[in-house]
Amino acid sequence: MKAVVLHAIEDLRVEPRDERPLGPGEVRVRVESGGICGSDLHYFHHARMGDFPVREPFVLGHEAAGTVAEIGSGVTTVAVGDRVAINPSHPCGACDYCRSDRENLCADMVFLGSSRRFPHAQGIFAETFATHERQCVKVAPGTPSRVAALAEPLSVVLHALSHAGPLLGRRVLVTGAGPIGALSLAAARHAGAAAVEITDVTPEPLKAAEALGADRTHNVAANPGSVADPARPRGRFDVAVECSGHPAALATCLQQLAPGGTLVQIGVYADARATFPMDVVMTKELTLKSSFRFAREFPVAVAMLGSGRLALDPVLSHEFAIADAMEAFRTAADRRKSMKVHLRF
CATH class of the missing domain: 3.90.180.10 (Medium-chain alcohol dehydrogenases, catalytic domain)
Structure with a gap:
């Protein structure tokens, strides 16, 4: 062979x-x-x-x-x-x-x-x-x-989203529109999220995210402030799924999570010594979750892919x-x- x-x-x-x-x-x-x-x-x-x-x-x-x-x-x-x-x-x-x-x-x-x-x-x-x-x-x-x-990358996403709790009716931010970010977008929508927005620094992945049904896409290289809403200065998302492994994306997640929100970290950092603005985490009482590979989600992912429920x-x-x-x-x-x-x- x-x-x-x-x-x-x-x-x-x-x-x-x-x-x-x-x-x-x-x-x-x-x-x-x-x-x-x-x-x-x-x-x-x-x-x-x-x-x-x-x-x-x-x-x-x-x-x-x-x-x-x-x-x-x-x-x-x-x-x-x-x-x-x-x-x-x-x-x-x-x-x-x-x-x-x-x-x-x-x-x-x-x-x-x-x-x-x-x-x-x-x-x-x-x-x-x-x-x-x-x-x-x-x-x-x-x-x-x-x-x-x-099935394998979808299993990674399903495991990560399980850490966020029920997504029904919640507003979700995904940072990084690569394959894992795109699958996170699709899976969050399938789980009943009220809105899913996604960021990236290049326009091409965001076009794919639009085709997957993103409620809004944000090119944060061209418009760094586009995710923020002046009417909600403490943040407007219930869940943030960080898929890029970039410190700037992590900062965006922590800034844009509403008080009581949850961050799920999937992306792997090139420099593992990422810093957190712990005062923001503390004063907004954020929950930080990490996610590594998957546990028993693989058969579930295979079934979802076979059902055609995710386009x-x-x-x-x-x-x-x-x-x-x-x-x-x-x-x-x-x-x-x-x-x-x-x-x-």
């Missing part, structure tokens, strides 16, 4: 890899579509994620869907020919976090396409991928593979054949050109 392998900074190669034999309870999925995530781009540009460098040739990717091509002994939940989305999260199932329904905080997590462990947890950007049947969630008939491959075509901007992986990654890195880029296998 062929796989998309990172060897060094911007040294991405499509090269052959051996298929390993299946063990008991395992299945082999013929991968059909894989979404390029911001973490994949980080590996591509820096050959590391935070304190964890890439130390061996490394298959990228953790967002994928395909068709079951082979099953091992004892497999009962899927059959050859089933279309599935692959859950990249492999918690241990035995630690205190796993046993308290917080698998995303697992003390011994194996997350596909991650350099945190060595040998690395190789990713899914390959023509076939072998995994345990419990990682495969059946996809509703007729669901395009690249839609099903959105996400504006998020699906590009698709490239595996042979054009370098072009795909360069396109995904250009926010003026792309939203969510998928590889076709």
